[in-house]
Amino acid sequence: MGRRSRIRSNRRSKLIRVSFNAGTGNIGRRRISLFLSKIVRRLGLKGCALSVLLADDRSMKALNKRFRGTARTTDVLAFSMLEGRKVAGEKGLLGDVVICVDTIRRNARERGDRVAYEMGFCLVHGILHLLGYKDGRAKDREYMNSMTQKLIKGVSI
Numbered sequence: 584m585g586r587r588s589r590i591r592s593n594r595r596s597k598l599i600r601v602s603f604n605a606g607t608g609n610i611g612r613r614r615i616s617l618f619l620s621k622i623v624r625r626l627g628l629k630g631c632a633l634s635v636l637l638a639d640d641r642s643m644k645a646l647n648k649r650f651r652g653t654a655r656t657t658d659v660l661a662f663s664m665l666e667g668r669k670v671a672g673e674k675g676l677l678g679d680v681v682i683c684v685d686t687i688r689r690n691a692r693e694r695g696d697r698v699a700y701e702m703g704f705c706l707v708h709g710i711l712h713l714l715g716y717k718d719g720r721a722k723d724r725e726y727m728n729s730m731t732q733k734l735i736k737g738v739s740i
Contacts, residue, residue, distance in 0.1 A: 598632035599623070610699055610740055615706070618740045622707055625734055626714070633677045633713065635706065643683035658686040659705040661712030680709030699740040707731045 599619045601612050615635070623631060638646070640656045648654040650662070663678040682705050691701040708718075708731050718724040 600632070600634045602634070602636045610702060614740050615702075618703060618738060619706060619710075621738045622710060622734055625738075626710070628677070631675065631677050633710065634679045635709075636679065636681045637684050638681055640683060640685040643681065643686065646681060656683055656686050658683055658690060658701075659709045659712075661709040663713045663715065665713065665715065677710070678713040680706060680713065682706060682709065700735075703735050703738070703740045704731055707734050 599616050601615050601619075615637075619633070619635065623633070643656045643660070644654060646660055647657055650660070660681040661678060662681075664676045665678065682702065684702075687701045687705060688698055690696075691698045694701070708727065711727055711730060712718075716723070716727050716730070718727045
C-alpha cells in the first residue's frame with residue numbers, strides 16, 4: 584500500500600488524503616496537501632474532503648482501461664462522489680483524483696514547464712472534474728483550462 588498523508592487545513596477540517604505509489608521527486612506530501620487546501624478554500628468548499636493518488640504509468644493505464652475502456656495512460660482521472668448532486672453547501676467526500684506522475688513529467692518536459700506546475704494544473708483539473716466540469720468538447724476544455732489557470736494563479740506546489 585502507498586504512503587499516506589493527512590493534513591487538516593483549518594479547525595473546520597477540510598481533509599485531504601494524498602497517497603503515493605509513484606515517486607514525486609522533490610514534491611513532497613506536505614507541499615501537495617497545502618496546495619490542495621488552498622485550492623479547495625478558493626473554490627469555497629467547506630467541510631469537503633478529497634483523496635489523491637499519485638500513480639505511475641502502469642497503474643494509470645490499468646485504471647484507465649478498467650473505468651474508461653482505454654488501454655493507455657493519461658495525466659489525470661477523477662472519480663466523483665457527487666454525481667447528480669448539488670455541490671454548494673455539500674459536506675463530505677468530493678471524490679478521488681488520480682495523477683500519473685510519469686505522464687506529468689513527460690508533459691512538463693514537452694511543454695517546457697516545471698513538473699510542479701504541471702502537477703498543480705492536473706490536480707486542479709481533476710478537482711474541477713469532481714465538481715462536474717467536463718472537457719470533452721473544445722469549448723468546455725477551453726473553459727476548464729481558463730478556470731484552472733485562474734485557480735492556480737499565485738498558488739504553487
